Amino acid sequence: MKTIRVAVGNNFNCTEKEFSELKTFVGEDHFFINSNIYTPNIQAINKHPYKAAITMNPNLTIDLKTLDILKTIKKNKIAFLRVKWIPGTPVRVFIAVLRSLGYPVVITMQRFNSKKTLLKHTTKGHYKFSCSRFRLSGASLKECLSFADITGSYICDRKGLGCGECKQCSTLTNGSLNEIYSLDLKSSGSCKFNCPDCYAKTMEHFVKGMGHKMKRGVIKKNTKQAGRTKHIKDNYEHLAEQESQLSMYEQGIL
Numbered sequence: 001m002k003t004i005r006v007a008v009g010n011n012f013n014c015t016e017k018e019f020s021e022l023k024t025f026v027g028e029d030h031f032f033i034n035s036n037i038y039t040p041n042i043q044a045i046n047k048h049p050y051k052a053a054i055t056m057n058p059n060l061t062i063d064l065k066t067l068d069i070l071k072t073i074k075k076n077k078i079a080f081l082r083v084k085w086i087p088g089t090p091v092r093v094f095i096a097v098l099r100s101l102g103y104p105v106v107i108t109m110q111r112f113n114s115k116k117t118l119l120k121h122t123t124k125g126h127y128k129f130s131c132s133r134f135r136l137s138g139a140s141l142k143e144c145l146s147f148a149d150i151t152g153s154y155i156c157d158r159k160g161l162g163c164g165e166c167k168q169c170s171t172l173t174n175g176s177l178n179e180i181y182s183l184d185l186k187s188s189g190s191c192k193f194n195c196p197d198c199y200a201k202t203m204e205h206f207v208k209g210m211g212h213k214m215k216r217g218v219i220k221k222n223t224k225q226a227g228r229t230k231h232i233k234d235n236y237e238h239l240a241e242q243e244s245q246l247s248m249y250e251q252g253i254l
Contacts, residue, residue: 003170003178004219005053007034009200010184011191012052014044021187022050025219031183032079032173036193037066043073051079051173053106056098058195060110060121062090067097079173080104080154087126087140095153104172105153109136109144113197121196131231160235163225180225186217 006012006022012033022031032051035042036058045052054073056066070081081103083095098105112118112134118127128137136144148155157166163180170178191200203222207214223229 001176001178002029002181002219003167003173003176004029004031004181004183005034005169006031006050006183006185007188008182008184008222009203009214010188010216011036011039011193011200012185013188013192014039014041015187016044017187018185019044019048021185021217022183025183029181029219030170030174030176030178032169036191036195037069038193042069045077046074051077053079053082053169053173055082055084057084057091057094058193058198060084060086060089060196062094070103075102078103080106082106082108082156084108084110085136085144086110086122087136087143088122092147095147096151099151099153105151106156106168106172107144107148107153108156109141111135111197113202117197131229131234133231135231157224160231162227162229162232163221164227180221181219182222182225183219184214184216188216190214 012018012035014035025031032053033045034053035045035055037054037056038058042054052073054070056070057063081098083091083098083105085091085107095105095107112127115124115134118124118134124134126136126140127134145155145158147153154168154172156168157163159165163169167177167180169180170176190204191198194201204214224232
C-alpha cells in the first residue's frame with residue numbers, strides 16, 4: 001500500500017471535477033489532499049472522504065482571517081496543518097494557537113531561492129546557502145527544532161533525509177509507515193497562487209524552461225520522495241561519516 005499526496009506540484013482546488021478525477025485512482029492505496037487555506041470552496045472537503053493537509057500561511061505572513069476559514073472545515077477532515085517557519089515573525093504565537101485548538105501542526109522550514117526574496121521576509125543571518133537554496137541553519141535551526149518539541153509540533157523532513165525516511169505524511173494521515181508518492185491531477189491544472197519561492201512553482205518553471213510539459217494524472221515519486229536530491233544524498237553521507245567515527249571511537253581507534 002502507498003500513501004499518495006494529491007497536489008504536490010500544484011494545488012487541490014476542491015472542485016467537483018477534481019474529486020471526480022481523484023475517485024478514478026482510488027483503490028487499495030491511501031490518498032490525502034494538499035490545499036492552500038485560501039482555496040475557494042475549500043469547505044467542499046467536508047463532503048468527501050479524503051483528509052487534507054492545509055497550508056495556513058502560504059504567503060509567509062500571519063493572517064488571523066485564516067482561523068475563521070479553518071473553522072468552516074470539519075476537524076476530522078484535517079490530517080494536519082502546515083505552517084511555514086520564518087524567523088522574526090509571529091509564527092510561534094500562530095502555531096501555539098493552532099496547537100491549543102487541538103490541530104496537528106507540521107512545520108516546514110521555508111527555503112528561499114534567492115537573497116532578494118529572503119530579505120523581503122526575514123534576515124540573511126538565519127540562513128546558509130546550500131544546494132541552490134537558502135536553508136535555515138545554526139542557532140535559528142536549533143530554535144525551530146526546540147520550539148517544535150516544546151509545543152508538540154512536527155517538523156517536515158526533520159533529518160533532511162527525504163520522505164523515504166520521514167514518512168510523517170503517512171503516519172499523520174492513516175497511522176502507517178507507507179511509502180510516499182505524489183499525484184498531480186490534470187483537472188487541477190497549474191496552481192493559481194503565487195506563494196513566495198513555492199516548491200511547486202519553482203519546479204514548474206524549471207520543467208517548462210527545459211521545454212517539457214508537466215506530467216499530471218500519474219502517480220509517481222518526486223525527487224524528494226525518491227531521495228534523489230543532492231541535499232538528501234549529502235546528508236546521508238554526513239550521517240554515515242558520523243556513524244563511522246562513533247564506531248571507531250567506541251572501538252578505541254579514535
